[in-house]
Each structure stands twice: as structure tokens, then as C-alpha cells.
Amino acid sequence: MVIVLNPEVEEKEVDKMKKKIKELGLEIHESKGKNYRLLGLIGDTSIIDPEIIEANRNVEKVIVVQEPFKKANRVFHPDDSVINIGQKTIGGKKLAIIAGPCSVESKDQILNIAKNVKKSGAGFLRGGAFKPRTSPYSFQGMKEEGLELLKYAKEKTGLPIVTELMSPNHLDKFVEEVDVIQIGARNMQNFDLLKEVGKTGKPILLKRGLSATIEEFLMSAEYILAQGNEKVILCERGIRTFENYTRNTLDLSAVPAIKKLSHLPVIVDPSHAAGLWWMVEPLSKAAIAVGADGLIIEVHNDPANAKSDGKQSITPDRFHTLMEKLKKLAQIEGKEL
Amino acid sequence: MVIVLNPEVEEKEVDKMKKKIKELGLEIHESKGKNYRLLGLIGDTSIIDPEIIEANRNVEKVIVVQEPFKKANRVFHPDDSVINIGQKTIGGKKLAIIAGPCSVESKDQILNIAKNVKKSGAGFLRGGAFKPRTSPYSFQGMKEEGLELLKYAKEKTGLPIVTELMSPNHLDKFVEEVDVIQIGARNMQNFDLLKEVGKTGKPILLKRGLSATIEEFLMSAEYILAQGNEKVILCERGIRTFENYTRNTLDLSAVPAIKKLSHLPVIVDPSHAAGLWWMVEPLSKAAIAVGADGLIIEVHNDPANAKSDGKQSITPDRFHTLMEKLKKLAQIEGKEL
């Protein structure tokens, strides 16, 4: 950590600051230029909140050299994490493909889709039971009944279930019945919910917030890890920008960035990113080519009549074709599908 | 609602769609141009989720003429809402000034600040007890103890308390002890929490999410209103943009926009928007000039040693000077301070 001081700071103010820093057990290297003055802090600076230093009126800025995340940091965990989910894994050589409808709508619907995506090679079944919707008047999901139907589809197909948790009130039920608990983009900084899922031993699929930086995304993962739960899977799903041809702007650069900064697996959600079914194929291929550990894709047997997100859902047939193409791509990337 | 069809749509597909729409009790006006075909829906289209229509592959886009919010909509409630909080109000002729520290830190601190801001004319005391922090390793607030200290400061000064709720787990306590429940920017789309506070009769201060559009902001208010709680106060606190000289970009245009669209009161938070104490004064003046119903300002007796947000906090003295300037401004705007 380097503290940039106002060059006109009074000497006694600098002394006060240095005294405080030394009391924390850190050493200081000073530098002075024509127009600036610096204090370089040496030692474990992670105990210092840079904001507190910045509040000092004599400080112009604080430069943090170390990343603020620890357990999520590749520096302290050089190997890729592989998350075990029953017999399956996310991370590592095998690409994880999670597929299914935006919302669970009926027994027939979820079973039909589950069977289809399994046949095409998907490893996990997604499906919303509790749905975060912009409008209180939109369909809010089948809730508990939706969970039951997901369990039923799992029984019949063996596919582990991925579904979103929106409130700590449902946590116990989710821990019991769900294989991967999803935390949605809108709750990425719902810190209380992150702490709660951090106390479970369940795999957590954490989606990037619409306006979260990569660093904030990793800090939210850190909230879960800090509670002792190391099974975190990250998901890039598009960020909000000025461009609105697509619903969000898929930030594929985030994949190599996260791979460099962290050991956690990263998957990509092309469906929510683009919001356009015909973009799912090219974006899925790009996600694999850029190095993602998997994909989460919305598949619906009848998109035109889906209760939510029909516009971005692909049919099981189209999903099947996509999987064929991804197989070839996986191969040249040294991965398996 | 107007449905723009692919001009090459087959006639039988159009017939199917028209049949469905008519079954909902709506009438249809068709238009056909050289390169387009439209269905204009007539009747109460609020029962239709435009996304479901857009999922139809023959539909190019759906144009929604009515705003999606109802209870928050000025069309159905032409007069400004005024929220009563004990003897005080937010909305209407009297400007609401909420002031206090980012975090409650000690009995002395909160009491000292409360007394000072009251003397300068503040109407409400803010102070964080449960703090949403990007890092799990940062100070998370004094929690229940912080609430106790806020209550104590209220007893001594009579200032109603405004503080943030982060989890439904603390709702009962907040309903009992807090005057205005704040929902923070990061939880603006924590829909379960919105529903919970919507079931109480407490005034809710809802902050705009970092990347929320004005429409989404009003839809989140609608979640609270739809549960029967009409006491919603909106707060513009800066949006995330590419500019990072300031922490966020204060969107003052949102104030007249919300005033036009909705009857709910709107206040402005210059402290979090800029993240810079020396910008609080000019931005506060601009907020009043643009038509805001009030301000929420971070004031700290010792910013350089604040446990959070010291960089953006002003001292009681500076707050006092600011209030003097705002009084003059309020007067020429036909408002009172």
C-alpha cells in the first residue's frame, strides 16, 4: 500500500500518520518528489482499510498493490479449483453444461426438457422456481411446487439441479433439495444472503452483478469463502452498458481475467447476456474458445409460450446442434464435453 | 401495446396470435406498411407480459405505450405524496434534511453528531448499524448495539432515525425501533426484501441501484406499494458510469424525471454519489435547485478517523455553513428548510 500525500502537508500531520501506521506493526518507506510525497507501507497491509486512510484530508490517494481478496486469490491457491457435485464436477478438463428452462412451468415441461438436454449431453438441469422479476405483477415462479418438480425431473434423469435462492427464508429447503444453489445477479451484493450460503457446504453458483467490476465480483465470492464454503462457481452473464441491442453486454474478457486472478471455475450464461435466442450459439462457442469452464443455457420446448425469457431460450433441437458444435471446439481446446 | 411483426410472417401465424389476444378481451387494430406489419392492442394491456409476446419468433418487437408501474404512477395519483414520519414529513413544501455518520461508532460519536446536525436544522438522523461492505474483512457495523445507540440519540434529540435494513431477519426489530427503514442501493432489486418491507406500515427510503434505470427504480418502489405500503421515499445516489473521478455519477436529471413519472418524494444523496467531501456542498445546492424534496448527507465529527466513508463525510461546521446556504436557495425555490 502506498499513500500519496498532498505535497503541502504539514510535517506534524505526517508524523501523526506515521506513528499510527507503525503502531500497526508496519514499516514505512518515504519518497519525496518535486510535486508529491509518498509513504510506502511494508508488511501485511491487508489489515488496513484503505478508505480510512483516504478519509484523511492530507491524503490524495491510496494505492493498493495487493488484491483485496484472499481465499479467492490464485496467488494463495495456484491450482484451478474443481467443484464436486455428486458424481459430477465443475472446473477442470470436463466442460460443465447446465441447461433447462428459465422457469419451471409444469411436470411435463420440466421432465421433457430435462430428458432432452440430458440426451444432448448436458450435465446439469437448471430451472427457476423462485423468480426475480422486475415487475411485481409478472409471474414470480412456481416456488415450492417448482422445487418439487425439479426434484422429480432429477429422479427421472439423474441430472443435478441448479436453481436460484432469493431469500434466507428458503435456505434450509434449498440445502436439502438442491444440488447447486444459484445466487442471481441482482443479489450479488446481498451480503447477508452471501454469508448465509457461505455457512452451508453446498456448491454456490454466483452470478456477476449487472454493474459489478471483476474485483467486486471476486469480493462477493470472498464473502462465501470467508464463511468456510469453498465451493464457489462464478458466472459471467453480461454487464450493463449503453448498448441495448443486446439485453446486456457479455464481457468475455472477464473469463481470462478471472482465470488469472482466481482459482475458482467460471462459466458463461449467453442466454441472459444477449437476451436473444439466435445469439446463444455464437456466444456459447466464443465462451468455450475464450476459456470458460462451462455454460448455462436456457432451453425451452416451446419458447413462444414460455412464461418467462422465451425470447432468449433455444429449443431442444437447436441445443442438440449446438452441443455437436461445442464438442469439436472442446476437443481442439483440450477439453471434454 | 403495439406488436411489430416480421413482415414475412405467415398468415396462419398472425391468425393464431390474434385469436390469443382476443381471448384476453382485447381488440386489435392492424396496420401494414411496405416493410412492416403491426398489431395495435386496445384495452387494458397491463395484463400482458410483453416478454411473452416477444418470445414469438414472428415478433420483431413489442412497443409498450403505458408505463409498467401503476401505484407509483403520477397518472393515477396526480398530487405529490407527502410521507408522515411522526411530527415530520418528507415531500411537500418543507425540505427534508437527513444527516449523520455513515456508521454509528460510539455513544459519544452519535450523540455529538445528532446534537450538532439538529442545531443546524437537520430534521432526521442517519447512521448505519448494519453496514453493506464490499469486503467481508471490512468493519460491518455495530449491528444491534448500533441500533441501541441510535435510539439513545433519538431520545436525547428527538430526531427520527433512518437506518439500513439488510436482511428480513432483522425486520421485526427495525419495525419496532426505526422511524425510516432504508433499503440500500445493492438491495434495490432484492425483491424478497422489498416484499417484506411492503408488508409493514413503515416509511421506506429506497435507494436507486448503481445500474438501475429510472423505470426499474420505480418498479422496485412498486414492489413495496403493491404490498400495501404507500410510504416510499426515493433516493438518487449516483449511478455507475465509466467516469471514476467521482465514486458514482450523480444523475440529477433523475429528479425531474421521477417527479414527472411519479408522485413519490425524491431526495438526493450527494455524499455517496461523489464519494468526495468537498463536492457535498455544490451537489447539495444543485439537488435543491433541480427540485429534490430533500437530502441525505454524511456528517462526521472526525472524518479522518471515521470507520467508514470518512472521505465523503463533512464536519458539523461545514454542515452548518451548508445549511445556511441551502436556506437561501430553498426560499427562492418556494420551499422551506
Next chain:
Amino acid sequence: MVIVLNPEVEEKEVDKMKKKIKELGLEIHESKGKNYRLLGLIGDTSIIDPEIIEANRNVEKVIVVQEPFKKANRVFHPDDSVINIGQKTIGGKKLAIIAGPCSVESKDQILNIAKNVKKSGAGFLRGGAFKPRTSPYSFQGMKEEGLELLKYAKEKTGLPIVTELMSPNHLDKFVEEVDVIQIGARNMQNFDLLKEVGKTGKPILLKRGLSATIEEFLMSAEYILAQGNEKVILCERGIRTFENYTRNTLDLSAVPAIKKLSHLPVIVDPSHAAGLWWMVEPLSKAAIAVGADGLIIEVHNDPANAKSDGKQSITPDRFHTLMEKLKKLAQIEGKEL
């Protein structure tokens, strides 16, 4: 074009508006709902500037059904455009790889790099002679001398030259000496420059502006096409967002979007998008997988001492390895390198 009127508009105002529209030779279909009133315009509405209609205080919004670009529109030109550049092409089955240094720095440098990238399979040589720099005090390029060195490298290697034009003052020289004239991101809406290059018959590489929507990008291409020059190649190079881990956010969704909307070829610039040399490989692969017609990549023999953009330049060795990987990828995409 559909005009959404204020539902409380006076009848005489509607009549005035309808009269004006009919004078333009258009027909009108009216629709009236409980809360809205629409005028659907039928005929060639491209003669109407929607902004002028929107200025009418009785108009709430104008919905444009047709895209505003014509010559760039795939509707009127269903086949992919292939641009001929000497013996080479951009667009079509063969991927175009443009490689070279950010700036031309010396005869040795440009020749060395040109030979290397040619050996690895690049089809075109890039190199900046006139450089747009944020600071007036930064190196501004070798200018005319740089052009001479590019010509020399072309003579020796046969690689066509791609370089940026910043001012109409140099247009004649560029027309004579350069194979592909690049218009940089910062000049994407320098409309006078677009008109000037539109009057030449030269291939134009048009880079997307930092905050340009896809529609605006195509409208800038339209400026060139409207002058009679149909040889426009588009280049996605990252947009400006709140994320600053990367210099810009590469918007790969723009590639399938443009492919759907337009017949013009689209290439991707991973170097400027990320600003990080180690991201060039994954982003290049993703760009090909998403359907781009080619890449423009910064290659430098000594990045640590480059006069500009060294941070994002890869070495000839790394470029060679990348090309090997791209070959495999091209093959499964049905393309050639």
C-alpha cells in the same frame, strides 16, 4: 413509423399532423386505446426525420420500424460483401489477419515485424504513421516518414498496408500509397472525414467508437457508402464501460448483431479492446468462434520498448503460436486462414 400521441391531444392538432403526413405521400392507419392514440405511417417513411416529429409537443414518442441505414442494410443486400484489396479479400471464407506494430518506429522494426507476421500467415500489415494520442506530449507518430517505411515493408513482403488517416489534409497521399485506410474509433463520427473517404474508391477500415451503439456504427458506415464507396470493413474494438480491468470491454455480441443487420465484413481488434497482451490469444479465438471475418492484432518485436501500446502488443513468436491455434479453429468453423 408509428407516432404515439398524447392521449389528450386536441382533435385539430391531430388533423394538422395528418395533413402534413399525407402531403408527403404517406398513408395513415389510426389506432386508439384507452390510454393511447397511434398513427401508423404507411409508405416510404425513410424521407421523414423522426426527431422532427418528436419535437411536436403532442407526440409522446416515435417508433421507427425500419432501420435508418440503407446501403449497409442486409435487407437490401442479402449476400455477404467481400472487399477486394489487390489480390486479397476481406469477408467471405478466408479470414483476414492484419498484424503489425502500433506505431512504425524504424525501417528495421517495421521490416522485421512485417517479415515475421507474413511468415506466420498474416495477410495484411498494420502500422501507425499518424497516431491519435490522448496527450499532446506523447509520441505522435513518424508521420510522412512512417508512410514511407510502410511502403518499403510492403515492397519487400507484398503485404498490403493498413494505416490510420486522421485529417482530410493527408487524404491524397493516403489514396495513393495506402491499401486500406483506417478511420479510428475517435473519428468514427467525424462526419466530414467520413464523407471525404466516401468519395475515394479505397477500402476503408472503420473502427467502432468507444461509446457508439451498433446502430450508430452502421450509420457511420452509411456515411461512407452514401458517397458511393462500398468498400467498408467494420471493426469491433471494445466499448467504454464501468469495468476497467481491461482498457475497454470487447463486445463480441456486436459481431453476430452486425452480421444479422448488415452485409459488411466485421473484424475484431483484441489488442486495443483489452489493452493487455496476454488476453490477445483467448480473445482472438473467441472472435473467430463468434463469427468474425478477421482480426487486427498488434505485434511488436520488442514490446517493452515500443513507443506506444507495448502493453498490449504480442511478440512475433507468440503471434506464430496464436496463428497455429487459429488455423484449427478456422477449420471447424468452415473458414480458411
Next chain:
Amino acid sequence: MVIVLNPEVEEKEVDKMKKKIKELGLEIHESKGKNYRLLGLIGDTSIIDPEIIEANRNVEKVIVVQEPFKKANRVFHPDDSVINIGQKTIGGKKLAIIAGPCSVESKDQILNIAKNVKKSGAGFLRGGAFKPRTSPYSFQGMKEEGLELLKYAKEKTGLPIVTELMSPNHLDKFVEEVDVIQIGARNMQNFDLLKEVGKTGKPILLKRGLSATIEEFLMSAEYILAQGNEKVILCERGIRTFENYTRNTLDLSAVPAIKKLSHLPVIVDPSHAAGLWWMVEPLSKAAIAVGADGLIIEVHNDPANAKSDGKQSITPDRFHTLMEKLKKLAQIEGKEL
């Protein structure tokens, strides 16, 4: 300037780097932490391009302590600049109000508006002769004829003329006939044009680019100043964000930011920022309250029939009312109108 090195850098690489830096006449202070290593550069580091240092693979980041702009920097010019334009000024105690139509459309139109805005107290006349339009098919302005009409209106009213220059081809004419040359937002980084106007002695009104940071904005001003022209007036006119209720998001925080960083005057354009006529009044008031040196406002006698930007233009009557309100505001701000 502080160079943050990869902590595992080899010693000989550090030595090489230090040698180079010393050759530039700078001194070095080294700091070493557990996980980092720093080189603090002492002396006039403005001669070093930080990008070149960052290109070194052993460098993690370069921290620039000094702002990159010099002539625009308040540090080297503590007093506010006041720009003289004939008998008038921009900057200082007197607020500059520039008003007029988006485009000059006819002799009657421009003269009528000029007389009206003068009567209400405007100090300058704006009017577009050469218009930057997104579409090549939109009205591009009356060009030379428009300039003639502006001159005519100036003769009749005495109001100095502010109008936009789009190409160096018209520079001579502008130098002769125009009082303030405007560089539009889309040309803010048209560096060749900036250099050209920097060589004249004319006052330049430089508008902020849609996605320009405050630092980039000041660097563009620096391009003009570096050529010897010190008469630069900055104009905040809204930035591009995800919010599209308004055309752009007016960044009023930029005003106090620029005032802190630079001595140049800053005015605000509420018309282009919002794109909505009914927002002009509240945003104008906010701009004055936040500390702007003036306003540039679109006024049109018949907005519903304006050839461009009618939607955001106010009528002369409304302008008159606005000026009355601004007078009161100016007074309490210690300014004159």
C-alpha cells in the same frame, strides 16, 4: 510516478530499468514489501510516457501522481481564467448565457430568435450552420449560407456568434466570421482539428465527448493550449450511460471537479444533455447552483417545426421565464447574469 514491479522480477531486469530512468535525469527511491516492490521516481516525470513503462512485462502498474495536463492545470495557474470575447467575457463573476436555435434555418428565424434571447438577457447567440448528424440523410445545416445569416443576426443585435466547426477546410472562414468556435462532442478527440484551432487566437468552446473522462476532456483542452491558444471554454453536455430516459446523463459533478483541477471556465448544455425541453429549466438552475460559469441553451421560436433538436428546444417565452429565475439564483451565488 511510482512503478509497481512484479515481486518476482529478476534483479538484472530491475537494474536495467533503473539505469534507463537515471539516464533521464531522475532519481529513484525503492520500496520493497512482502508481496511487492516499488520504484518511486523523483524529478520531472512529465517527460515519461507511463504507457511505455507499463509495456515492460516486469511492471504490474504505473501510478501517475501528477496530472498529465499542464497548461490546463490549476496548480500552475491558480486564478480562474476569464476569456474575453469582444466586449464580453466567459469566466469570472458574470455568468455567460449562450442561446439560440440548434440550426440556423432562415433569416427570419435566426433574427427573431436572436432579438428575443437578447431581450431576455442572453450574452451570445448560438446557431448551427454545419451540423454533425448521425444519419447522412438528415439535414446537414445551411452551411456557408447559415454563417451569413448568423453574421446578419450579429449585425442587428450585437450578440457574438458561437457556432460549430467540423472540418479544417472551413477554418479560415470561421476565424474571420465567428466569435467563438465550437468543437462538438463527437470531435473532442479529433486531435488534428484541435491542433488547427489551437493555432488560431480565437476563443474555442470545447464540448466534452460522450464517453470522455474528465481527464481526457482536459487533455483535449491541453491540445489547444499547447499550440498557444489559451482561450478555451469547456462545456459539460452529458455523458453516455445505460440510462436512456434522458438522451445523455448530465454529469454536474464534472463542474466542481474541473474547477478544482483547472483554471478554465466551464459552462453547461442542459439541452443536449437531457434531450427534453421540459428538463432545461431545472437542469439550468442546478448547473448555476453547482458552480458553472454559464449555460448554452437551445431556443427555437417554433420547436414543433424545427429542422433539428426541436424536442429539446424551449420557446423564447420559456427562455425569458428561465432567465428571471436564474437572476435570483445568480444573486445568492454572488454572480451576475
